[in-house]
Amino acid sequence: QKEVEQDPGPLSVPEGAIVSLNCTYSNSAFQYFMWYRQYSRKGPELLMYTYSSGNKEDGRFTAQVDKSSKYISLFIRDSQPSDSATYLCAIYTGGFKTIFGAGTRLFVKA
Amino acid sequence: DAEITQSPRHKITETGRQVTLACHQTWNHNNMFWYRQDLGHGLRLIHYSYGVQDTNKGEVSDGYSVSRSNTEDLPLTLESAASSQTSVYFCASRGTSSGTDTQYFGPGTRLTVL
Numbered sequence: 001q002k003e004v005e006q007d008p009g010p011l012s013v014p015e016g017a018i019v020s021l022n023c024t025y026s027n028s029a030f031q032y033f034m035w036y037r038q039y040s041r042k043g044p045e046l047l048m049y050t051y052s053s054g055n056k057e058d059g060r061f062t063a064q065v066d067k068s069s070k071y072i073s074l075f076i077r078d079s080q081p082s083d084s085a086t087y088l089c090a091i092y093t094g095g096f097k098t099i100f101g102a103g104t105r106l107f108v109k110a
Numbered sequence: 111d112a113e114i115t116q117s118p119r120h121k122i123t124e125t126g127r128q129v130t131l132a133c134h135q136t137w138n139h140n141n142m143f144w145y146r147q148d149l150g151h152g153l154r155l156i157h158y159s160y161g162v163q164d165t166n167k168g169e170v171s172d173g174y175s176v177s178r179s180n181t182e183d184l185p186l187t188l189e190s191a192a193s194s195q196t197s198v199y200f201c202a203s204r205g206t207s208s209g210t211d212t213q214y215f216g217p218g219t220r221l222t223v224l
Binding site: 041043097101103 | 141145149150151152153155158160200202204212213214215216217218
């Protein structure tokens with residue numbers, strides 16, 4: 001079993017839709033969770049991070065962690081064509097090491 | 111502005127050749143990483159370094175080596191390129207920004223081994 005599982009998609013939605021991106025993880029000791037956004041032919045960039053359980057909001061983006069289910073989510077409200085990218089969940093495992101999900105490709109159609 | 115650069119951006123080589131990918135960062139970060147990104151696998155760690163003269167193997171290190179002679183650079187060498195090493199390679203450095211431990215990625219090198 002992979003430590004982090006993420007559906008690769010692709011996910012295609014109309015502009016203005018609410019998008020839900022999800023990952024599951026296997027180790028209940030993990031506490032530091034991140035979402036990276038990667039545009040085509042670019043390197044990933046940190047979008048949001050959360051520590052432990054709960055929600056964190058930043059503009060149109062909300063990161064959610066459910067440690068009881070070992071489930072992390074990223075919600076995008078009022079999605080825009082500029083949100084079209086690959087979104088990678090990531091978990092900091094300690095020792096300066098991070099494990100990444102496979103990434104979900106998102107297309108937002110105008 | 112601080113940045114992390116990679117060169118070349120694209121490389122085509124033949125099986126058995128030695129190839130070196132360059133990574134240079136101006137963040138003055140001690141921690142640097144090399145990943146490969148393949149469809150269905152996401153980012154997989156090849157090697158990492160916590161500082162000058164320090165290098166460590168990641169989960170997919172076979173056939174790769176790194177050296178760290180200064181803070182800014184971490185070149186990745188493929189000793190004898192194989193077709194299985196066709197991939198997109200990302201270098202990253204890690205520091206602390208606004209209380210988070212953020213990795214900053216380079217733009218990537220697309221390597222094709224024929």
